[in-house]
């Protein structure tokens with residue numbers, strides 16, 4: 166924590182901590198044979214800084230360490246140690262608002278077989294900024310199209326893993342949405358049920374009830390999703406996690422998306438059809454406000 170009296174002399178900067186060394190972004194270099202660079206064999210988290218605090222830090226670290234366990238990485242840094250590294254890098258960067266990109270890869274070496282590589286993970290904490298959508302979209306809402314790219318089924322790669330390699334499908338879906346003039350792309354799962362958007366979870370509201378795809382629908386179990394479910398329940402809404410089909414979206418009164426990068430944003434059209442009256446709805450706007458208030462409750466540094 167930097168004392169307020171020093172604030173007028175602050176140096177606020179983007180920074181990267183990589184395997185123990187901190188410096189400006191362009192100074193970090195990954196080994197050419199990093200297993201994630203070669204095969205996508207890595208995990209990541211995107212975490213926001215609001216009000217000079219790290220929002221939902223422990224929830225993101227829990228998800229990361231569950232992924233590390235699932236992929237059987239030989240993680241060299243404990244969860245409390247990594248937490249301290251993140252907070253220390255934030256202190257050095259001193260940004261009031263920003264986006265932390267946390268990467269952990271299996272290690273370094275050519276060939277798929279983990280037993281034949283150096284399994285000392287490469288770990289990065291980058292303090293940067295990220296705006297996913299233009300500021301005006303937070304007032305007017307987003308146009309979304311259903312993309313032809315499906316989410317990866319759980320028996321191929323469990324969607325709860327925030328695995329870097331998996332994102333090629335999401336990037337293709339995003340590209341398709343952009344080429345069709347939309348701000349975001351909806352991805353269905355192989356059963357034709359609604360899963361999520363390329364970097365966001367999805368919610369629908371009908372008759373005052375809020376619904377969102379359940380974790381077995383092929384979604385990343387978003388930290389923002391969980392936060393919004395809790396806020397909505399606290400505000401007195403019924404929130405159901407269930408199977409949803411495109412019918413539920415076309416017939417909804419309101420829809421909105423959630424994500425660390427996306428925050429909470431209304432979705433006002435799907436495939437060119439207005440959702441409700443084609444404007445951000447009352448419940449969505451209330452949840453946007455509640456979420457903004459909640460972002461004050463991060464971990465200070």
Ligand SMILES: Cc1ncc(COP(=O)(O)O)c(C=O)c1O
Nearest residue numbers: 364365366385387388389424425
């Ligand atoms: C595919 C996907 N779904 C959902 C989310 C939202 O997750 P969170 O709220 O934890 O950021 C993300 C975030 O990056 C994502 O990539």
